[in-house]
Amino acid sequence: MPTIRINASVSSGQTPRALGLGLQWSKKAAASVKEILGRYPVERSRSAVIPLLWLAQREFGGWLSVDAMQLVADTLELPYIRVYEVASFYTMFNLKPVGKFHVQVCTNCSCMIRGSDAIVAAVKDVTGIEASGENSADGMFTFTEVECLGACVAAPMMQVTLADGPLHYYTHLDAGKVREILGHLKKGGEAATFADTSPAKHDPICGGYGG
Amino acid sequence: MTLPRLKKEDMCFPNLDNSGDWGIKGYKQRGGYQGLKEILQMPVAERIEKLKASGLRGRGGAGFPTGMKWSFMPKPEVSNKPHYLVCNADEGEPGTCKDRDILRYDPHTLVEGMIVGCHTLGAKVGYIYVRGEYYDESSRLVAAIEEARKEGLLGKNICGLGIEVEVHVHLGAGAYICGEETALLESLEGKKGQPRLKPPFPAGFGLYGCPTTINNVETIAQVPPILKNKLEWFTRWGRPGNSGTKIFSVSGSVNKPGNFEAPMSIPLRELIDEYAGGVIGGWENLQAVIPGGSSTPMLNAEQAGRVLMDFDALKAEGTGLGTAAVVVMNKQVDLLRVMVRIAEFYKHESCGQCTPCREGVGWVYRLMERLCRGEGTLEEVDQLYALTKKIEGRTICAFADGAMWPVQGTLKHFRGLIEERVRKNVA
DSSP, rough: OOOOOOOOOOOOOOOOOOOOOOOOOOOOHHHHHHHTTTOOOOOGGGGGHHHHHHHHHTTTTTTTOOHHHHHHHHHOOHHHHHHHHHHHSSTTSSSOOOSSEEEEEOOOOOHHHHTTHHHHHHHHHHHOOOTTTTTTTSEEEEEEEEOOOOOGOSSSSSSETTTTTTTEOSSSSOOOHHHHHHHHHHHTTOGGGGGSOOOOBBBTBBBBBBO | OOOOOOGGGGGGTTTOOOOOOHHHHHHTTTTTTTTTOOOOOOOOHHHHHHHHHTTTTOOOTOOBHHHHHHHOOOHHHHHHHHHEEEEEEEOOOOOOHHHHHHHOOHHHHHHHHHHHHHHHTTTTEEEEOOTTTOOHHEEEEEEHHHHHHHHHSEEETTTTTTTEEEEEEOOOOOOOOGGGGGHHHHHHHHHHOOOOOOOSSSTTTOOHHHHGEEEEOOOHHHHHHHHHHHOOOOOOOSSSSSSSSEEEEEESSSSSSEEEEEEEEHHHHHIIIIISBTTTTTTEEEEEOOOOOSOOOEEEEEHTTTTTTHHHHHHHHSSTTTHHHHHHHEEOOHHHHHHHHHHHHHHHOOOOOSHHHHHHHHHHHHHHHHHTTOSSSSSHHHHHHHHHHHHTSSSSSSHHHHHHHHHHHHHHHHHHHHHHHHHHOOO
16 A cells, blocks of 8 residues: 655745836836847747846846736737746746845755755855745845756856846855855955856847847 | 877867867867858758768757758758757756856857758757856857857858858746757747647747757757768767767766766766766775766666766666766765755656646655655655656656656665665664
8 A cells, every 4th residue: 555645845836926016128128128029030029038037037126026027028918927927937037026146056966965065054154044045134145045057067056146137156165165255245246256157248138149 | 998088189179178268269270160161062961961970969868860850850942931940058957067168168169050050951040048047158158159240150141152040049047847849949939848749849840830950059069070070080989879079077976077078988987087087085985876967877886887978888777878967976975865856856847747747756756855864664665666667658758757767776776775774764
């Protein structure tokens, strides 16, 4: 006879928030919208859902309110549900407010073997956050344990996403290095300083390219 | 006897070690874009025949022969629809990080591959779907595309031949399942990334219902050097049916983790000892090796000492080459904890479309987690195995299979470890 157990953890999901803001794209973002739409066939503008959600997330504080998703839906002339179902499917879209710095630590196999426990402990210690998915009291940080980020040969590693856009990888970490990086960010230091890859000046979300 | 190390001129990715400039200047110095015009003037059928003869097999995990895949595309004059080449850069299989280094250290290899690929397949537009986390890497890729466009290597009149190819980068947003080719197409169309039933196959009905070929970054980037060089340049490496060079990502308990381009069919032990600085604590301290990313069942130390790293040799050992992401675990590693973590990963990433996967992968994780904590009964160890067999092969895509194989691999080699914990708790 199979044994039936009921200790499954049930996640309640995130309920999106409507703020009644009636958001609009900034002038700069509107130009990006136009450029993003140019990448896809005219009758296939729905392809721009993910790129526009990226744009909205960085425009409106690093997370997606109902208002922000509504703006994307209106821009693409789609029903709201077509945007919401995408936003809630992908883990990088935040449906609740996050800190200025979203610290994501990989704890999958290669990072675990190379000591991600110490990285998680150091992040919790510096930020005062107790569990994955929570924000720090000062609103500066959010900490999330994440799945493999694809930098396994440089493990352990973490990724920090800035509320207004870019994100960087910090690799070959130890607890001391984590303290140094987070302290640097807290003091308003340049996020790219400790990143393991210096980006080109091109922005992969809103381009600066296209013909 | 050890195999000779590849010289720079033998490599498809000479800048994988980041020793030179990733921009177009450095790429051209390494021989990039030389001979591109000649390839684009070569008859399409001849190119596909050469690819078939080269024995190149897809580098994204499944190992499907690339030349054959490309030959499935209809002729543009027959299909009467736009054609697409989509590059899968949604690298997310735990242990795998080779595409990241291609994108940031040698992005032009991919751009040149996209030019050749699009033209060969009759596509005027190509999309590169990059996982959302590779932001800085995508930035370099976009810069490389821009550089190529400025030099007339992309656009409406490539190399002055009147050939038209445009390439766009599309960022994902964090979903492992989008690495499955039809889920990737769904995602690119602006939907949830849930795999499609096949048939119809993408070559007939892919992106926007048009003929589409989807290939991994490494596969696409290897096409131009294969076409430019003599056939033997590629086929001299590896055993028949497994030819060429390959990037191996070696991580975990080794002294010098890294991405290495090496000949196919290299002995695993040589890869670990000669390239990755050896197992931490010495070869005798080896416990197990995951040979091709988290989906491939692990090898025990005895197998790891004799196996060759290619598709057929690993298949014969009951596992697979997958993405050639080698995760090494020495005896200090809590192997069961690592495997439970991998099971948790699959629970998190199941797209929820098929019930055996949505319900079953979570069940397997919870059962495994409990057993490895020492709770449960020996009978449940059998139940765990039976469960994996009832999930495998019963879903739309191969995700659930990939989630079950590592569990089966753990039970095959390390069942004793689990039983020991259960017994200890009962006693």
